[in-house]
Amino acid sequence: MRIDIVTIFPEYFGVLDVSLLGRAREDGILDVQVHDLRAFTHDRHRTVDDKPYGGGAGMVMKPEPWGEALDAILDLDATAGEVDARLPPRDAPLVIFPSPAGEVFTQAMARELSTAGHLVFGCGRYEGIDQRVFEYAGSRASVRLVSLGDYVLNGGEVAVMAMIEAIGRLIPGVIGNPESLVEESHEDGLLEYPSYTKPAEWRGYEVPPVLMGGNHGAIATWRRDAQLERTRLVRPDLLPPE
Ligand code: ADE
Secondary structure, eight states, rough: OEEEEEEEEEEGGGGGGGGGHHHHHHHHHHHEEEEGGGGGGOSSSOOOOOOTTTTSSSSSSSSHHHHHHHHHHHHHHHHHHHOOTTTTOOOOEEEEEEEEEEEEEOOOHHHTTTTTTTEEEEOOOOTTTOOHHHHHHHHHSSSEEEEEESSOSSSHHHHHHHHHHHHHHHSSSSOOGGGGGTTTTTTTTSSOOOOOOOOOOETTTEEOGGGGGGOHHHHHHHHHHHHHHHHHHHGGGGSSOO
């Protein structure tokens, strides 16, 4: 999968070099390119924002640098086959703008996006990006506004990191043992069951005996009950209506 990120803080994404995603990049499973939005400005101060039309607090990101950045990234898709015939034609790109005004990011969305060939993330800052940028991006590619949750961050960078981690680990080959993805929170609509390892007793706390008994049917039942109980207590909104 190819991922392009446009941001005024490229250094945020240094962590993509480490851990599982770093290895996936080394292995060629993930090709991540980070673009500094200021590289697409042409004034001495490399200005990316201005006062909002109509007044109000804060600054709005100017459309021109965004237009140039998106053109540079999306033109590569359009010409991949022409420039170098050895390059496979790229999949239709999907442009994602993290925004508290977007649809909420879920495990189901992460799974859907993990099958994409090319994702472009545009990180807004300040009071947001000039609305025309979304319209222009929509004329060139599929566009989605995606929120991490019902709270406000200072910008899209942290949201994009979270999304890339959630999406990246679902790409075949990124996680060594794919079975570890099966029984996680949210994969079957419930929170995951609690896990234990040795020692059997630690500081007076014991492992539930059923988990050490070797009866796989009983273990599966215990885990399912624990999932339901946890979900009922913490996230009843995830359960189907009775
Ligand atoms: N940018 C600011 N707040 C955000 C949120 N909650 N989700 C995604 N992007 C954001």
